[in-house]
Amino acid sequence: MKPVGWQAWLLTETPGGRAQARAGRWYRNLRRFARNPLAMSGLFVVLALIAVALAAPLLAPARAVVLQALPDRLLPPSLAHPFGTDELGRDLYARVVFGARITLSIVAMVALIVLPIGLGIGLPAGYFGGWIDLVLMRLTDIFLAFPRLILALAFAAALGPGIRNAVIAIALTAWPPYARLARAETLSLRAREFVLAAELQGASAWRILRTQILPLCLPSVIIRLTLDMAGIILTAAGLGFLGLGAQPPSPEWGAMVASGRDVLLDQWWVATIPGLAIFVVSLGFNLLGDGLREIFDPRAA
Amino acid sequence: MHPRRLLLAALALLLPVAAHAATPANTLVVAKQIDDIITLDPAEAYELSDEEVITNVYDRLIRYEAEDLTKMVGGVAQSWVVSPDGKTFTFTLRPGQKFHDGSPLTAEDAAFSLQRVVILNKTPAFLITQLGWTPENVGTLIQAVDAHTLRFTTPVRFAPSLVLNLMSSVVGSVVEKKLAMAHQAGGDLGNAWLKSHDAASGPFVLISWKPKESVTMQANPAYRLGPPGVGRIVIRNIVESASQRLLLEKGDVDIARNLTPDQIAAVAKRKGIRIEEFPGSDTWYVGLNQKDPRLANPLVRQAMRYLIDAQGMTGSFLKGSFKVHETFLPDGFLGALDDDPNHLDVAKAKALLAQAGFPNGFELRLDTPNTTPYTDIAQSVQQTMGLAGIKVAIVPADLKQVLTLYRARQHQMVLVNWGPDYLDPHTNADTFAYNPDNSDKAAEKPLAWRNDWAILQLSQETLAAAQEPDTAKRVAMYHDLQKKVLEEGPFMILFQPTFQIAEQARVHGFIAGITSDLTYYRKVTK
Numbered sequence: 001m002k003p004v005g006w007q008a009w010l011l012t013e014t015p016g017g018r019a020q021a022r023a024g025r026w027y028r029n030l031r032r033f034a035r036n037p038l039a040m041s042g043l044f045v046v047l048a049l050i051a052v053a054l055a056a057p058l059l060a061p062a063r064a065v066v067l068q069a070l071p072d073r074l075l076p077p078s079l080a081h082p083f084g085t086d087e088l089g090r091d092l093y094a095r096v097v098f099g100a101r102i103t104l105s106i107v108a109m110v111a112l113i114v115l116p117i118g119l120g121i122g123l124p125a126g127y128f129g130g131w132i133d134l135v136l137m138r139l140t141d142i143f144l145a146f147p148r149l150i151l152a153l154a155f156a157a158a159l160g161p162g163i164r165n166a167v168i169a170i171a172l173t174a175w176p177p178y179a180r181l182a183r184a185e186t187l188s189l190r191a192r193e194f195v196l197a198a199e200l201q202g203a204s205a206w207r208i209l210r211t212q213i214l215p216l217c218l219p220s221v222i223i224r225l226t227l228d229m230a231g232i233i234l235t236a237a238g239l240g241f242l243g244l245g246a247q248p249p250s251p252e253w254g255a256m257v258a259s260g261r262d263v264l265l266d267q268w269w270v271a272t273i274p275g276l277a278i279f280v281v282s283l284g285f286n287l288l289g290d291g292l293r294e295i296f297d298p299r300a301a
Numbered sequence: 302m303h304p305r306r307l308l309l310a311a312l313a314l315l316l317p318v319a320a321h322a323a324t325p326a327n328t329l330v331v332a333k334q335i336d337d338i339i340t341l342d343p344a345e346a347y348e349l350s351d352e353e354v355i356t357n358v359y360d361r362l363i364r365y366e367a368e369d370l371t372k373m374v375g376g377v378a379q380s381w382v383v384s385p386d387g388k389t390f391t392f393t394l395r396p397g398q399k400f401h402d403g404s405p406l407t408a409e410d411a412a413f414s415l416q417r418v419v420i421l422n423k424t425p426a427f428l429i430t431q432l433g434w435t436p437e438n439v440g441t442l443i444q445a446v447d448a449h450t451l452r453f454t455t456p457v458r459f460a461p462s463l464v465l466n467l468m469s470s471v472v473g474s475v476v477e478k479k480l481a482m483a484h485q486a487g488g489d490l491g492n493a494w495l496k497s498h499d500a501a502s503g504p505f506v507l508i509s510w511k512p513k514e515s516v517t518m519q520a521n522p523a524y525r526l527g528p529p530g531v532g533r534i535v536i537r538n539i540v541e542s543a544s545q546r547l548l549l550e551k552g553d554v555d556i557a558r559n560l561t562p563d564q565i566a567a568v569a570k571r572k573g574i575r576i577e578e579f580p581g582s583d584t585w586y587v588g589l590n591q592k593d594p595r596l597a598n599p600l601v602r603q604a605m606r607y608l609i610d611a612q613g614m615t616g617s618f619l620k621g622s623f624k625v626h627e628t629f630l631p632d633g634f635l636g637a638l639d640d641d642p643n644h645l646d647v648a649k650a651k652a653l654l655a656q657a658g659f660p661n662g663f664e665l666r667l668d669t670p671n672t673t674p675y676t677d678i679a680q681s682v683q684q685t686m687g688l689a690g691i692k693v694a695i696v697p698a699d700l701k702q703v704l705t706l707y708r709a710r711q712h713q714m715v716l717v718n719w720g721p722d723y724l725d726p727h728t729n730a731d732t733f734a735y736n737p738d739n740s741d742k743a744a745e746k747p748l749a750w751r752n753d754w755a756i757l758q759l760s761q762e763t764l765a766a767a768q769e770p771d772t773a774k775r776v777a778m779y780h781d782l783q784k785k786v787l788e789e790g791p792f793m794i795l796f797q798p799t800f801q802i803a804e805q806a807r808v809h810g811f812i813a814g815i816t817s818d819l820t821y822y823r824k825v826t827k
Contacts (some may be wrong), residue, residue: 068684070610070617074563087563087618087673088680161671161697243671248695249680262673264543266567 029295039291045284053104056097064094066249074267084269087259092269095251096277102252103281106167106236107229113171118178118221123209125179126186137183143176152235156244163252166245170235174228178221185217219296227289230282237278253278323552327532329808329825332545333558335538336513342495343414343474345423349720349817352471354516354536356818359474359501360525362392362411362451363465365724367821370814371633373465377411377475377502378451383461387770390464392451399523400477400502408445413478415443415453417490428472428723432464433457459727459767460775462635466725470818476500504529504823513538518822530810530826549574549803555827556804556811561673562622565801573806578621581798582631582815584729585623585718587667587682589791591753593713595663599789604653608686610645611795618677619796626797628783629733633815635772636726636779640787650689662690668706669716671697678795679716707751710741719748724816726779727767733792734782735763752791759785 011028015021033039052059069089077084083092125136143151155169189195190213198208239245240254248255253274260271324330337348343355364376375381378392398406416439418426433456434442443453455464467473477500481491484498491500499507504526505518516536520529537554539545545557546564550571560568569576589596589605596602611625630637654662665686669679676697683693693714698706707715721728736749737760743750759782766778786792800813810824 066684068681070613070681073617088677089617157699243676243697243699247697248676249683259673259676262542262561263563265546266563 032295033291036291036294038287039294042284042287042289042291045280046288049100049104049281049284052097053100056101060091060094060097062094062098064091065098065251066090074263074270076267077269083273084267086256086270087263090249092256092273095256096253096274099251099253099256099274099277100281102163102246102250103233103236103278106163106170107232107285109167110171110174110232111225111229113167114175114178115221115225117171117175119182119214119217121175122179122182122184123186123213123217126183127190127205127209127213133183136179140176140179143173144180146173148173148231149235149238152239153242153244156239161244161247163246163250166236166239169239169244170232173235174232177228178224181221181224182217185220186213189213189216223289223292223296226285226292229285229289233278233282233285324555325533326827329531329534329556329822329827330554331534331536331556331558332539332548332554333536334540335516335536336540338510338512338516340496341498341507341510342423342492343471343476344418344421344425344490345492345496346471347424353817353820354507354510354518355471355474356503356820357505357518357534357822358499358503358507359476360398360503361469361473362475363469363473365469365814365819366526367812367824370812370819373469376469376473377406378468381465387458387461388456389452389454390461391446394449394451395525396449398502398525400480401499401506401521402477402480404477404479406475406477406502407448408451409448410478411451411475412443412445412453413481414474414476415472416440417476417481418472421490421492423492425470425472425722428467428470431457432459432467460769460772462772462775463725463727463767466723470723475502477502505534508533520823524823526823529823531822534822534825546803549805552805555808556802558800558802560801560803562618562620562801565621565803568803574803575806575808577802577804577811579800579802579813580631580633580815581800582633583718583720583798584626584629584631584733584794585678585716585796585798587793587795588707588712588715588717588748588752589793590710590712590714591755591791592710595659595665596713596791598657600653600657601659602791602793604650604657604689605686605691606643606793607646607650607653608689608691609643609682609793609795610685611641612644614678614681615796619674621799621801622674623796623798625795627787627794629729629786629792629794630726630779630783631721631729631797631815634721634724634726634729636776636783638780638783640784642787645685647685647688654689654691659690662692664692664694665713666696667693667714667716668696668698668703668712670700670703672700675716682716708746710751710753721816724818726775727763730763730766730779730782733790734786735760748792749790754791 010024015024067090072085073087073089075081075085081091081093083096086092121136125133151173152169155172156166159165159169195208195212198212236245237254240252241258246252246255256274257271264271335350338350339348340346340351341354343359346352346355361376362378364374366374377394377398379395381390381392383390394408400406419430419434419439420436446452480500481495484491484494486493497510504521504524506521508517508519510516515538518534520532522528539548542559542561542564546560546568548554549557549568565576568574589602591597615623615625625641626632627641627643628638632639654660667679669675679695683695686693703715706712732747733749735747736754736756739750739755749756762782766775766782769775769778804811808825808827810826812821812824813819
């Protein structure tokens, strides 16, 4: 079947301008992505997480998140409590729904911190080389030398419990791979002709990094970040499980799993349902990241 | 050996184990969290599991026996006489007692054991150094008059019942002098060796202590009250309570000691498993730092007492494992007052807060250890305080961090528990109602100090109660002290625990009293 209309315009082999070529490339990528059912299900999970987080007050009453009803503790799932109740009689459905906000905000905040730090260290290291590279990369090595979860635990324990401190702890341990990645990309790009051309035209290092190198580094860094999201969620849940993450009574999923641990054998839902939420969301981010990599990774293309 | 044969031999060893899930007939296997054990030397031990093992391995000068937990009787000592001035105690030891290695137990060993505690000056030493004993004077003040007579004099005069109760605590354990000195290293009176070895005369012989793994004890057939009911006790360190439950249900252990109320309710339904309850002696309370001007306001403290639903908690998630108890002496102690006047009353609390100038409440921080049931109790307190506008922010942290903050008086509210050191009311009065020096550099830092409660007058009354020789008068004095702390103190005392254990139905005779010193394995049969 020969494409017609706007499809033909997007898929033409001879685009009429830069805008058309760019739109066409995006469209092809999108079609490749849409043909991958696993990637689509990942995207669906992530979109669902965002939707649940945004619409939480519509899906469940905010009051129910912390409202204790001691006579109604540890009730199995029912119509009144679709996911049952926890050890203090709180509605698990409302807690899981509002927990999505905490998870999403942790993920978003970590991403917002990690990207600038990783790029800010990786790009100059790769571009300038020499002692700048040496200093920045040894610094990165120091952070990489510790197991990630252990380092996050140490930071969280030192900073004190709380979501903000958990985010800082996770971000501090998550940035080194991004610095490495950005540096490697920069190394391979800085000797290319278009960079040399920009240099010859008198562009400053800052301008070259920003306009020539950064845009080409970003896709691989973003894919890496998407793949890392699962790890970030698990680390955050791990901190919550150990009591170093969100403070009670906030409905952080990891802390909810921890509180259900003692009653796992008889009241399985208390730990299992938030556990499932963690599992599904981590899997979703992983699948989405895999799908994105297949599109953007030149080796797979 | 050929590898394949080795494999077959290994399999042959494994098979019988797999076939019999039940524990050996003459061995009692106990699942318990015992990672708190630091040492098994009675002059150094101060953790709950330390004391539980030591009380079963070492005999003590004075004891409370499993046959009647409320009656103070002679242990190593048969009888004693107190001088009229209340300062000199003379003990006559039972004749014919022997240590586990067969050597005779003499007054020389008993005197050495007490001197050793004072000279080593480890954690539990304060129990008897408060009597005025120092490393310099114990040589003359504690003496073996002859092989069967021990005499000591205390520079400070305390009630005889208090002194005798101290002799029934862990420091009253009698250590074999010859054996301890044979293993002395660098003048430590055998301390390093005794951490994990036995120089004792009690009902069980310590076979091994593997840190964070297990303690194994073997029956002493020559024990003065007759041989124990089972030949061997193995206490396994199982930290997760869910694992303890599974081991019990599979028959791999005979007794599970640390199940939660929900787990107890679940295993109680199973055939072949029985639940037993023993009273605990800890005091669970919320400390209110008087450095905070709001908490120093008596009206505010009174209002807050009406904002805790202690009955609701003991009726639900604490059911069976705690009871409401609001005075500082736990039930089971001499002079304990059973008076629990407070209950959830939001209207009353709101009126009191308005009277105090806080009609809209205020914000408070509550520090608490990050484990259950602390976090559950904290969240219940958070909710009920919120009903009157007091917004509580819970800060859960590792127990050690919470205690560090607390000891530095940097908390606002703190949820913790206190365990008595010995079986005498003075042990709790000494900390809840005693604070002679409230300065930051005070030498003693009792709980009253930690909450910045300056009480010179009350401290005098506490000392007077400790020295009162007449027991009936002493009881009245402790009743009075408890009422004052309940009404004016910086503590919201909430609960006294009840220990629930689950055991195989064929196991009988395990007895536990209100402190870990009163845990008895010798009467167990199966």
